[in-house]
Amino acid sequence: MTLRAxxxxxxxxxxxxxxxxxxxxxxxxxLLKSVQIDGQFSLAEYQLFFADEFNRAVLWRTIRVxxxxxxxxxxxxxxxxxxxxxxxxxxxxxxxxxxVLPMSVGVIVKAFAWTIIFRTRGVLxxxxxxxxxxxxxxxxxxxxxxxxxxxxxxxxxxxVLPIYAVLRQMDTRLPEAAASLGATPAFRFLNxxxxxxxxxxxxxxxxxxxxxxxxxxxPSLIVGERQQTLSMLTARSFLYLRDEALGATISxxxxxxxxxxxxxxxxxxxxxxxxx
Amino acid sequence: xxxxxxxxxGQRPYLDVVSVGKAFKGTTVMSGLDFRVAQGELxxxxxxxxxxKTTLLRIIAGLTGADSGDVVLDGRxxxxxxxxxxxxxxxxxxxxxFPHLSVAENVAFGLRARGVAKSDTGPSVTxxxxxVRMSDFADRPVAALSGGQQQRVAVARALIVNPxxxxxxxxxxxxxxxxxxxxxxxxxxxxxxRNMTAIFVTHDQEEAMGVSDRIAVMNAGQIEQFAAPxxxxxxxxxxxVMDFVGLSTRLAGRVRHIQAGQMQIETAHGALTAxxxxxxxxxxxxxxxxxxxxxxxxxxxxxVTLTDAMVLGSKTLLHxxxxxxxxxxxxxxxxxxxxxxxxxxxxxxxxxxxxxxEATP
Amino acid sequence: MTGTDRLFxxxxxxxxxxxxxxxxxxxxxxxxxxxxxxxxxxxPPPEWSLRWYRSLAQRAGLWDAVKLSLxxxxxxxxxxxxxxxxxxxxxxRGSFRGRTAIATFTVSPLMMPGLVVGVxxxxxxxxxxxxxxxxxxxxxxxxxxxxxxMRTLLASMAAFDxxxxxxxxxxxxxxxxxxxxVLVPNLAPAYLTGGLFAFLASMDNYPISIFLTDARNKTLxxxxxxxxxxxxxxxxxxxxxxxxxxxxxVLLIGSRTVGLNRMING
Numbered sequence: 001m002t003l004r005a006x007x008x009x010x011x012x013x014x015x016x017x018x019x020x021x022x023x024x025x026x027x028x029x030x031l032l033k034s035v036q037i038d039g040q041f042s043l044a045e046y047q048l049f050f051a052d053e054f055n056r057a058v059l060w061r062t063i064r065v066x067x068x069x070x071x072x073x074x075x076x077x078x079x080x081x082x083x084x085x086x087x088x089x090x091x092x093x094x095x096x097x098x099x100v101l102p103m104s105v106g107v108i109v110k111a112f113a114w115t116i117i118f119r120t121r122g123v124l125x126x127x128x129x130x131x132x133x134x135x136x137x138x139x140x141x142x143x144x145x146x147x148x149x150x151x152x153x154x155x156x157x158x159x160v161l162p163i164y165a166v167l168r169q170m171d172t173r174l175p176e177a178a179a180s181l182g183a184t185p186a187f188r189f190l191n192x193x194x195x196x197x198x199x200x201x202x203x204x205x206x207x208x209x210x211x212x213x214x215x216x217x218x219p220s221l222i223v224g225e226r227q228q229t230l231s232m233l234t235a236r237s238f239l240y241l242r243d244e245a246l247g248a249t250i251s252x253x254x255x256x257x258x259x260x261x262x263x264x265x266x267x268x269x270x271x272x273x274x275x276x
Numbered sequence: 277x278x279x280x281x282x283x284x285x286g287q288r289p290y291l292d293v294v295s296v297g298k299a300f301k302g303t304t305v306m307s308g309l310d311f312r313v314a315q316g317e318l319x320x321x322x323x324x325x326x327x328x329k330t331t332l333l334r335i336i337a338g339l340t341g342a343d344s345g346d347v348v349l350d351g352r353x354x355x356x357x358x359x360x361x362x363x364x365x366x367x368x369x370x371x372x373x374f375p376h377l378s379v380a381e382n383v384a385f386g387l388r389a390r391g392v393a394k395s396d397t398g399p400s401v402t403x404x405x406x407x408v409r410m411s412d413f414a415d416r417p418v419a420a421l422s423g424g425q426q427q428r429v430a431v432a433r434a435l436i437v438n439p440x441x442x443x444x445x446x447x448x449x450x451x452x453x454x455x456x457x458x459x460x461x462x463x464x465x466x467x468x469x470r471n472m473t474a475i476f477v478t479h480d481q482e483e484a485m486g487v488s489d490r491i492a493v494m495n496a497g498q499i500e501q502f503a504a505p506x507x508x509x510x511x512x513x514x515x516x517v518m519d520f521v522g523l524s525t526r527l528a529g530r531v532r533h534i535q536a537g538q539m540q541i542e543t544a545h546g547a548l549t550a551x552x553x554x555x556x557x558x559x560x561x562x563x564x565x566x567x568x569x570x571x572x573x574x575x576x577x578x579x580v581t582l583t584d585a586m587v588l589g590s591k592t593l594l595h596x597x598x599x600x601x602x603x604x605x606x607x608x609x610x611x612x613x614x615x616x617x618x619x620x621x622x623x624x625x626x627x628x629x630x631x632x633x634e635a636t637p
Numbered sequence: 638m639t640g641t642d643r644l645f646x647x648x649x650x651x652x653x654x655x656x657x658x659x660x661x662x663x664x665x666x667x668x669x670x671x672x673x674x675x676x677x678x679x680x681p682p683p684e685w686s687l688r689w690y691r692s693l694a695q696r697a698g699l700w701d702a703v704k705l706s707l708x709x710x711x712x713x714x715x716x717x718x719x720x721x722x723x724x725x726x727x728x729x730r731g732s733f734r735g736r737t738a739i740a741t742f743t744v745s746p747l748m749m750p751g752l753v754v755g756v757x758x759x760x761x762x763x764x765x766x767x768x769x770x771x772x773x774x775x776x777x778x779x780x781x782x783x784x785x786x787m788r789t790l791l792a793s794m795a796a797f798d799x800x801x802x803x804x805x806x807x808x809x810x811x812x813x814x815x816x817x818x819v820l821v822p823n824l825a826p827a828y829l830t831g832g833l834f835a836f837l838a839s840m841d842n843y844p845i846s847i848f849l850t851d852a853r854n855k856t857l858x859x860x861x862x863x864x865x866x867x868x869x870x871x872x873x874x875x876x877x878x879x880x881x882x883x884x885x886x887v888l889l890i891g892s893r894t895v896g897l898n899r900m901i902n903g
Contacts, residue, residue: 082646251753
């Protein structure tokens with residue numbers, strides 16, 4: 001039996017149909033629900049949502065936290081990726097383990113660990129007080145700063161690895177060529193290393209931002225009810241408030257943000273790729 | 277022992293590498309190496325991989341630091357200068373063109389690094405691209421270029437900044453044979469026109485002989501001989517140089533007898549005579565260039581059983597049976613028919629053409 | 638290298654080291670805390686003790702949750718490996734239009750907010766009348782694991798030389814047999830890597846699971862957050878340490894068989 005190339009496509013059918021029915025369809029139905037009232041097309045739910053000041057604050061907070069988390073992660077990740085790209089042997093293994101182990105341990109474990117660290121009677125306060133930096137315990141849990149630090153910690157490997165991958169592939173002769181042409185270290189970095197690392201930065205930032213926008217466990221544990229994010233609001237509407245219309249609306253907004261991030265980063269990646 | 281022949285022009289050397297040493301991870305790659313090049317010379321560093329030629333190039337460029345010794349350029353000691361201050365351009369084996377920049381942007385890079393505004397680079401870039409005949413490709417991405425085109429862009433990029441010295445690391449190795457020869461001719465004429473001092477690194481002796489005024493043959497971190505191609509070929513100073521540059525008949529032997537400034541040397545293929553007075557009992561290597569051998573008796577004669585007769589159009593190569601590392605090769609001009617494997621032939625040549633080197637037993 | 642170069646490299650190493658410590662911090666704190674003798678999270682522990690580990694044996698519902706999570710993780714991963722293989726072959730070897738779109742589609746759940754998918758599934762299952770929590774969870778977990786598997790399989794298959802399969806067929810194997818006996822063993826690293834990461838993702842999942850559970854079917858993450866609300870004592874640190882141990886075992890398996898570098902870089 002010869003398998004014609006077109007027929008091979010049929011192999012994808014089981015997996016595709018599964019995802020289409022159990023993933024795409026439900027999402028589509030959810031989206032549909034958010035633009036309907038009593039079976040009629042209506043954007044009323046969205047209007048209601050945005051009209052409420054509380055909701056707008058939540059939306060803004062969610063975006064702000066996600067942006068700051070991404071920036072913090074990038075600031076730490078970039079130099080780390082540079083060092084990692086030069087690492088060899090045992091050092092490289094240490095780096096890899098340091099990246100993969102936290103990723104594999106899971107969000108629950110890490111978010112919980114940060115609550116221990118940030119507690120009023122917790123680790124960080126004990127350390128700060130024993131070093132004499134503060135006299136009274138600083139309230140860290142339930143603050144946005146704590147959330148950003150905890151989230152950046154959880155998502156850090158997702159920022160480091162793409163940048164590392166790109167830097168590692170970079171031809172080592174390129175900075176040398178630049179030097180022989182008279183480029184100072186700063187010029188070399190700005191005009192060779194940085195532009196070439198951009199695809200990794202875009203990929204890592206897009207993924208981190210996406211994760212940070214939709215994170216649920218981390219804010220639940222670190223800031224709780226006091227400062228909600230969009231995802232927490234969604235969960236509350238379904239599980240506690242029983243306001244499914246609201247839940248559907250917020251879900252659609254989250255979905256829209258997630259899809260936009262994917263589209264923008266793909267476009268950016270394509271533009272960067274076209275020049276290389 | 278290092279050979280650093282005086283440059284032909286009898287001036288103070290332009291590039292003076294003085295007693296340079298370098299070790300990697302405890303292994304000494306070179307030590308006490310001297311190397312002098314005159315202004316406007318085209319010079320090659322020729323040797324097998326691992327001989328240290330690329331290391332020396334990188335030390336001159338400032339990409340690698342030497343452990344000891346100095347690099348002096350036009351009277352100035354540049355040993356402690358970082359690479360980007362030396363104004364020494366390098367063309368890399370892989371060309372190292374910046375993938376995120378167009379051809380024109382690549383060429384303009386050196387100027388921009390020196391503070392020239394992007395808008396002012398236009399005329400110089402156009403001129404450089406014209407020089408290498410790549411003007412039509414100015415706005416193309418470098419990934420779309422062929423090997424030869426990339427090489428030309430790399431050369432334009434290196435020359436636009438008017439370097440005091442140009443270094444090229446195996447610049448032709450990625451090109452196919454035909455292209456290689458064309459590029460060598462082009463590059464050589466380009467460099468001559470600008471009176472550019474250039475150092476090539478290569479493992480290909482034909483390439484070295486084609487582009488250089490002088491060739492430094494390197495082996496295990498030492499320069500065995502540094503001379504014009506013809507000198508290297510006719511009067512190689514060591515057995516290594518003889519083997520590396522061109523073909524040769526080579527025989528291992530021992531000095532049996534000295535008389536009147538000549539040595540009688542015993543080899544596996546009989547007794548041979550050569551000029552010189554090494555002590556009796558010395559192990560030696562004898563060498564003769566194949567085109568100096570004729571298929572008839574001479575002052576030195578050896579009986580040979582042919583293993584092969586290669587008719588190559590302009591010449592015929594006769595290979596004789598010999599145990600490695602001995603070689604018996606005779607080169608005859610034109611096409612010689614009638615000789616084939618198994619024939620018994622006589623190889624003969626003059627005593628004056630016999631090269632002798634001390635060998636380790 | 639200039640002095641400036643060296644300075645920058647030194648700075649990057651310092652930051653990198655801080656980064657490694659920063660990444661390891663939560664894990665270390667968790668493990669250390671789990672061995673405390675006190676009922677509060679003070680560090681260093683007043684005394685080292687295994688009391689919290691011992692208390693796990695009596696924990697109501699913990700082991701049921703562990704069993705459920707393991708069950709879901711293993712079964713959904715296995716199903717995903719099968720579905721993923723078929724789909725990856727189709728995308729890599731087929732020549733129909735929309736191959737890239739399909740590839741992107743199968744990996745897309747990774748980029749979606751898990752919460753939204755959970756909500757959507759909840760409503761959908763209710764709509765079609767699926768009330769059984771276990772089956773809902775299983776279906777949901779396949780959605781979680783499939784993208785992980787697809788990601789590694791797609792990358793590996795793109796690099797796989799399919800003429801090996803053709804060679805096997807000319808030697809007498811049917812297409813399915815050739816796939817099983819030639820492709821699968823050669824892609825073992827990808828299967829292992831994709832499978833292991835998918836397994837861990839399923840074990841750790843909260844946002845989708847929370848919407849699909851009921852009173853009797855709670856996965857481990859859900860149970861743990863429940864304990865956190867009701868009784869936040871260091872027993873949770875002990876549970877976390879158990880998960881950390883699981884992750885270490887998984888990584889050891891991966892690094893011994895496939896190698897750490899390949900696991901991460903594909």
